[in-house]
């Protein structure tokens with residue numbers, strides 16, 4: 001009547017290892033997702049917060065979500081920007097221009113630290129702005145090439161409609177009105193990542209971050225083309241600035257707050273990364 005022990009089905013022997021394999025595969029995927037989330041999360045953890053409206057030497061930091069933009073006065077009714085943020089509607093930048101009684105046409109130049117989308121989004125809003133970047137960064141900014149980082153490589157290149165009007169070289173000095181801007185190549189986060197020194201403030205874009213402890217740390221691996229090159233570029237930059245007595249008073253970062261200890265945080269970084 002079928003109440004006895006039913007004979008083992010041949011597939012039962014087969015199913016047990018399959019279930020075990022599926023279980024381990026599932027656990028593996030879960031662990032990979034957790035590890036991935038931890039790696040991406042660590043890039044954001046421990047960063048000193050961006051202070052909206054922070055001013056130093058006539059330069060003002062404008063927070064645009066998780067990115068920042070700097071506004072540099074160029075002369076009567078004219079400004080330049082360092083980067084143009086993450087927001088294509090440029091709300092935070094336009095609010096800052098309005099506060100100064102200016103409109104979008106007052107922006108005469110944008111110094112681009114690098115071509116990731118969260119630093120260039122509002123550039124098309126400024127009809128008179130001359131976009132400037134290192135030559136090596138132009139394809140990424142214009143959307144003709146993609147980035148090569150562990151995560152950024154999955155974002156296919158897309159035409160941005162942005163045209164870099166002036167290509168810069170390492171060591172250039174650009175005049176914004178009466179204000180000289182020194183240009184330094186710091187490849188690694190991207191091929192054409194630039195640092196700019198203006199009025200004693202060194203803009204590092206995503207090539208470095210300020211930690212909550214007030215230390216400088218390099219670009220996060222997961223978003224960077226070449227982390228080792230980024231570290232080497234920061235060390236070399238420190239040597240150059242120290243040798244020429246460049247008069248760095250502060251360092252500004254695209255995703256973290258301004259450090260006002262001169263070159264010291266970069267010198268400490270260089271000492272830890274010989």
Ligand SMILES: [Zn+2]
Pocket residue numbers: 114116189206223
């Ligand atoms: Zn970036």
